[in-house]
Amino acid sequence: MTSSKPYLIRALYEWLLENNTTPYLLVDANFYGVMIPQGTANDGKVVLNLKPSAIQSLELDNEYIAFSARFGGVAQNIYCPMASILAIYAQENGEGMVFNEELRADPDPDSTKASGKLTGVKQGSKTIESKKTKRPSLKVVK
Numbered sequence: 001m002t003s004s005k006p007y008l009i010r011a012l013y014e015w016l017l018e019n020n021t022t023p024y025l026l027v028d029a030n031f032y033g034v035m036i037p038q039g040t041a042n043d044g045k046v047v048l049n050l051k052p053s054a055i056q057s058l059e060l061d062n063e064y065i066a067f068s069a070r071f072g073g074v075a076q077n078i079y080c081p082m083a084s085i086l087a088i089y090a091q092e093n094g095e096g097m098v099f100n101e102e103l104r105a106d107p108d109p110d111s112t113k114a115s116g117k118l119t120g121v122k123q124g125s126k127t128i129e130s131k132k133t134k135r136p137s138l139k140v141v142k
Contacts, residue, residue, distance in 0.1 A: 005082055005099060006062040012088050012097055013050065013060065021090035023050040025065065028101065031084035033064075037071045045086065048078065 016023040025048045027034060029041035040046050050058070050067070058067040065080045089096025 002062065003082070005085070006060065008097060009065070009082075009085060009088050010060045016088070016090050016096065017052070019090070019095075021092045021095070024048065024087075024089055024091050024096075025050055025080070025085060026087035026089070026098075027080050028084045028086055031081060033079070033081045034084050035077065035079040037074075037076045040071065048080075049091070050088075 013023050027036070027046050027048060028044065029036060029046045030044045036046055036048075048069070049055070052058070055067040055069045059065065061082075063082055065082065065085065066078060068075055068077050070076070085099060086101065087096060087098040089098075
């Protein structure tokens with residue numbers, strides 16, 4: 001079966017917009033293939049605002065997310081492979097979903113993935129945290 005991740009991201013994006021919140025995307029900036037402006041990453045991660053008025057030409061494909069946005073007044077093209085997406089959530093209240101980090105599709109066999117968990121990404125008063133486990137588990141989120 002194909003990954004459910006792109007379908008969940010598209011659904012959550014629409015849900016966040018319908019609820020008048022600002023969709024934020026948390027991306028592993030060190031993941032192979034990610035194209036973001038220099039200096040926008042913090043601790044190897046970047047938070048991208050997906051509010052329709054802040055971006056242009058959004059593509060939510062099964063393999064990637066791409067759009068154009070202004071950084072420091074300069075238009076930049078953003079490209080994020082689907083595997084680099086760590087979370088999608090609302091800026092206002094943190095509602096959304098965190099995804100497990102995926103293996104890097106890096107052609108360099110000597111490169112390694114730094115961490116098995118996502119920590120310390122704060123938005124508002126909440127912290128998003130996800131731990132990699134050996135087997136799948138489900139949580140009820142209210």
